[in-house]
Amino acid sequence: MNPVTLTINGADHTLENIPDDMPLLWAIRDIAGLTGTKFGCGMALCGACTVHMNGNAVRSCSITVAAASGNEITTIEGLSENGDHPVQQAWMEVKVPQCGYCQTGQIMNAAAFLEKTPNPSESQIDQAMTGNICRCGTYNRIREAIQLAAKKGGAS
Amino acid sequence: MKFINQTPLKKIERRDFLKTSTLGASGLLLGFHISCSRPFEEEIKEASIFFDPNVYLSINDLGEVTIVAHRSEMGTGIRTSLPTIVADELAADWSKVKIVQALGDEEIYGNQNTDGSFSGRMFYEPMRQAGAAARMMLEQAAADQWGVDASECNALNHEIIHSGSGKKLGFGDLAEAASKLTVPAVEDIKLKNPEDFTLIGKETPIYDLQDIVMGTAGFGIDAQTEGMKISVVARCPVAGGKVQSYDAEETLKVPGVLGVHELEAPAFPMGFNPLGGIAVVAENTWAAIKGRDALNITWDEGANAVYNSESYMSDMVTEIQKPGTVRREEGDIKKALATSSKTLESTYQIPHLSHTPMEPPNTLAHVTEGKCVIWAPTQHPQWVKGTVAAALELDPGNVEVHVTLLGGAFGRKSKPDFATEAALISQKAGVPIKLIWTREDDVHHDYLHACSAQHVKVGLDENNQVIAWNHHSAFPSIGGTSSPDAIQPADFELSLGMLDFPYDIPNICCESHDAPAHTRIGWLRSVCNIQHAYAVGSMLDEVAHLRKVDPVDNLLELLGEDRHIPFDKMMKDFPNYNEKVSDFPANTARMKNVIKLVADKSNWGKTLGSGRGQGICAHRSFLTYVACVVEVEIDENNQLSIPEIHFAVDCGVVVNRDRVKAQFEGGAVYGLSGALSSAITFDKGKVVQSNFHDYQVARINQAPGKVHVHFVDSSEKPTGVGEPPVPPIAPALCNAIFAATDKRLRELPIKLT
Ligand code: FES
Ligand code: FES
Numbered sequence: 001m002n003p004v005t006l007t008i009n010g011a012d013h014t015l016e017n018i019p020d021d022m023p024l025l026w027a028i029r030d031i032a033g034l035t036g037t038k039f040g041c042g043m044a045l046c047g048a049c050t051v052h053m054n055g056n057a058v059r060s061c062s063i064t065v066a067a068a069s070g071n072e073i074t075t076i077e078g079l080s081e082n083g084d085h086p087v088q089q090a091w092m093e094v095k096v097p098q099c100g101y102c103q104t105g106q107i108m109n110a111a112a113f114l115e116k117t118p119n120p121s122e123s124q125i126d127q128a129m130t131g132n133i134c135r136c137g138t139y140n141r142i143r144e145a146i147q148l149a150a151k152k153g154g155a156s
Numbered sequence: 157m158k159f160i161n162q163t164p165l166k167k168i169e170r171r172d173f174l175k176t177s178t179l180g181a182s183g184l185l186l187g188f189h190i191s192c193s194r195p196f197e198e199e200i201k202e203a204s205i206f207f208d209p210n211v212y213l214s215i216n217d218l219g220e221v222t223i224v225a226h227r228s229e230m231g232t233g234i235r236t237s238l239p240t241i242v243a244d245e246l247a248a249d250w251s252k253v254k255i256v257q258a259l260g261d262e263e264i265y266g267n268q269n270t271d272g273s274f275s276g277r278m279f280y281e282p283m284r285q286a287g288a289a290a291r292m293m294l295e296q297a298a299a300d301q302w303g304v305d306a307s308e309c310n311a312l313n314h315e316i317i318h319s320g321s322g323k324k325l326g327f328g329d330l331a332e333a334a335s336k337l338t339v340p341a342v343e344d345i346k347l348k349n350p351e352d353f354t355l356i357g358k359e360t361p362i363y364d365l366q367d368i369v370m371g372t373a374g375f376g377i378d379a380q381t382e383g384m385k386i387s388v389v390a391r392c393p394v395a396g397g398k399v400q401s402y403d404a405e406e407t408l409k410v411p412g413v414l415g416v417h418e419l420e421a422p423a424f425p426m427g428f429n430p431l432g433g434i435a436v437v438a439e440n441t442w443a444a445i446k447g448r449d450a451l452n453i454t455w456d457e458g459a460n461a462v463y464n465s466e467s468y469m470s471d472m473v474t475e476i477q478k479p480g481t482v483r484r485e486e487g488d489i490k491k492a493l494a495t496s497s498k499t500l501e502s503t504y505q506i507p508h509l510s511h512t513p514m515e516p517p518n519t520l521a522h523v524t525e526g527k528c529v530i531w532a533p534t535q536h537p538q539w540v541k542g543t544v545a546a547a548l549e550l551d552p553g554n555v556e557v558h559v560t561l562l563g564g565a566f567g568r569k570s571k572p573d574f575a576t577e578a579a580l581i582s583q584k585a586g587v588p589i590k591l592i593w594t595r596e597d598d599v600h601h602d603y604l605h606a607c608s609a610q611h612v613k614v615g616l617d618e619n620n621q622v623i624a625w626n627h628h629s630a631f632p633s634i635g636g637t638s639s640p641d642a643i644q645p646a647d648f649e650l651s652l653g654m655l656d657f658p659y660d661i662p663n664i665c666c667e668s669h670d671a672p673a674h675t676r677i678g679w680l681r682s683v684c685n686i687q688h689a690y691a692v693g694s695m696l697d698e699v700a701h702l703r704k705v706d707p708v709d710n711l712l713e714l715l716g717e718d719r720h721i722p723f724d725k726m727m728k729d730f731p732n733y734n735e736k737v738s739d740f741p742a743n744t745a746r747m748k749n750v751i752k753l754v755a756d757k758s759n760w761g762k763t764l765g766s767g768r769g770q771g772i773c774a775h776r777s778f779l780t781y782v783a784c785v786v787e788v789e790i791d792e793n794n795q796l797s798i799p800e801i802h803f804a805v806d807c808g809v810v811v812n813r814d815r816v817k818a819q820f821e822g823g824a825v826y827g828l829s830g831a832l833s834s835a836i837t838f839d840k841g842k843v844v845q846s847n848f849h850d851y852q853v854a855r856i857n858q859a860p861g862k863v864h865v866h867f868v869d870s871s872e873k874p875t876g877v878g879e880p881p882v883p884p885i886a887p888a889l890c891n892a893i894f895a896a897t898d899k900r901l902r903e904l905p906i907k908l909t
């Protein structure tokens with residue numbers, strides 16, 4: 001395939017000699033070397049790989065690099081410089097993470113959700129976060145942290 | 157265990173202390189670190205003097221305290237909790253403490269197998285001693301400098317203060333002098349008065365918190381090194397099968413694929429060796445996955461191709477109605493059942509379960525001439541070391557095992573198979589290899605929790621007293637993973653919830669049955685407590701209803717007198733979680749206490765509307781006493797929700813309250829996954845499920861509204877907290893469903909319609 005250019009966290013990355021259908025996830029992890037975005041299922045079932053594309057939460061395992069090219073991709077590394085995004089702050093305050101593996105995907109999903117729904121109800125939170133699995137079972141604290149982030153003005 | 161008292165106080169060489177996974181320790185990893193929360197970035201000065209009183213602790217002349225975490229962090233918080241114990245006894249300022257992760261090395265650190273919920277229990281005392289010994293040496297160093305008695309010098313917040321004059325010296329100022337003193341003998345160590353604890357029992361956030369939310373924490377899958385290639389492996393879908401022939405022509409055409417390597421398949425049962433198959437090595441993960449898809453493999457599936465889990469389950473259900481092998485017996489069960497005025501019997505079934513940690517298995521391995529370096533999300537670095545050394549025919553001393561953060565584990569990552577697999581591929585490919593298991597690999601080739609069938613028969617006399625308890629258990633044993641002769645569960649498996657039945661019933665008989673393994677069976681969070689607590693917890697509720705006694709009163713009554721149960725006298729080789737029964741007895745008073753506490757806090761017996769109900773289960777596991785009340789609500793469309801769960805917990809001293817709460821919140825969800833939706837089934841020897849669409853786990857919309865954790869204040873020795881939350885969940889849930897609907901569910905995952 002022709003070289004593809006991806007814009008990730010404002011920086012351009014040119015990819016060569018890769019299969020056309022490479023999911024964005026593997027380009028982010030293996031080629032751009034940004035490992036905060038995680039692999040959990042590869043089938044849009046778990047949300048571990050969630051990034052923002054033009055501000056929307058998307059599953060990077062299920063979007064090809066070809067489709068992502070020309071769009072603004074933001075990964076967890078680009079959400080904030082120092083971890084001071086209100087969602088990250090709320091996550092720390094509520095001490096959400098256990099193993100932590102799913103949490104970057106949870107945070108990216110929650111951040112995009114709060115942008116669009118700054119004052120979510122409990123059921124809106126559950127609905128928005130249902131695609132993100134946490135096998136450690138931190139769901140109660142995720143709900144609490146999203147509510148806290150909303151109070152802090154989670155839309156950053 | 158002898159080393160507990162010896163290891164921490166052994167004075168060590170500086171080079172030993174440095175054998176930790178700090179940056180560049182091996183020269184292998186570039187820019188990979190497990191955590192960078194507090195790397196003392198602002199320090200311009202270089203420390204030159206180090207006071208290393210034991211293997212877990214170092215203090216330098218700048219006053220920086222470094223504590224070694226030697227257990228694996230998979231989400232329990234242990235990487236923070238054990239160091240807080242050291243820091244508390246040391247009277248250190250936690251913000252000046254740095255944590256480094258230990259390499260796998262039994263000689264230096266003692267046991268590092270982070271499994272069985274025993275880190276706290278095994279290392280609470282040694283960690284206290286490690287911190288206290290250093291504190292005493294700093295106090296002595298200050299006393300020497302001031303020419304006063306050490307008893308007048310006290311450590312507080314990173315300083316030693318002289319009580320008479322108020323003079324102070326920082327830890328850094330004393331490091332050099334302290335390093336010249338003799339380490340006190342264990343019997344001379346003065347531990348803190350628990351009232352003076354500053355960190356133990358508090359809610360210190362985990363050390364890696366900020367890195368986790370910023371995406372900079374280092375899990376196994378994130379490890380990288382120069383020249384590293386990626387590999388995925390095609391393994392026979394039937395356990396014990398092997399490659400008959402293969403063609404990699406199409407694979408080698410995939411851009412980015414570099415080569416394929418055949419890995420030898422061991423015969424079944426293969427123990428903890430890798431499964432063999434065809435490894436594809438590529439420039440990136442996607443090329444490796446595509447390359448694997450393009451392989452054309454003919455498998456020789458072997459004897460387990462007959463395995464069908466449905467017929468296997470129905471065979472077990474038939475089998476457990478018959479007499480089995482007696483494993484515990486008191487009284488005369490036959491006579492008691494024959495003379496009972498009422499009897500009740502039920503069968504309970506649970507399918508295979510898969511661990512499915514969010515981070516699938518993976519390892520970075522680099523094999524060079526005569527040496528191997530591993531970076532792995534492993535619960536058991538020492539086992540990895542031994543297994544890799546054996547597979548590569550190296551001296552274990554030439555295998556260096558770095559432990560990364562683990563993205564969940566639940567027992568899966570204590571098995572060394574995936575690390576060995578990576579090492580073998582690196583050896584064949586001649587480059588550093590990061591092996592990745594896809595989710596499909598994980599679901600297809602896990603060491604599964606055993607499927608099980610339980611049958612319990614109970615007899616009541618004419619006075620409504622329970623006089624007979626006959627429990628039959630059948631499931632393939634973990635032993636079957638290594639030995640074809642292990643066709644019955646081992647004592648340790650049955651002692652998890654069946655043989656340690658604590659109720660005071662005059663005639664008790666526990667029997668086990670044959671069930672040979674046709675796949676790899678492993679230990680999964682709380683192990684056989686899952687099936688045994690389900691059967692026992694459900695049957696006790698059935699008994700309560702038969703007796704027309706409130707379920708809480710029923711439990712309290714059946715537990716009988718307050719007493720320590722001498723299981724070790726009642727059975728030969730009773731395991732008791734590898735602790736002496738005299739040290740950690742099953743204490744019915746503690747059990748009753750958690751039941752009363754949970755009943756009180758959950759407002760047990762409160763009036764609930766229709767379609768709602770509460771269920772209780774009490775279960776002691778990993779030496780911790782847990783009682784759990786689940787409240788359910790089932791609407792007219794048969795949709796189940798769980799407004800709240802209450803746990804009452806007696807786990808002895810609580811080291812980190814917040815992390816223990818988190819274990820119970822998460823354990824409730826883990827238990828609910830198994831109760832509500834998870835099942836692994838087999839057809840023609842192959843796992844039917846493949847990913848989270850058909851191996852379903854609990855999602856946020858199924859999570860309980862609230863999980864409340866109530867602690868019993870205790871100064872007893874700390875006991876497990878990672879696994880004990882899981883066993884009581886399914887039975888308490890089903891008991892609640894019965895209370896709400898009169899439907900008794902005896903099969904997991906539950907079906908409401
Ligand atoms: S890895 Fe993309 S949703 Fe699971
Ligand atoms: S914190 Fe471990 S999977 Fe979510």
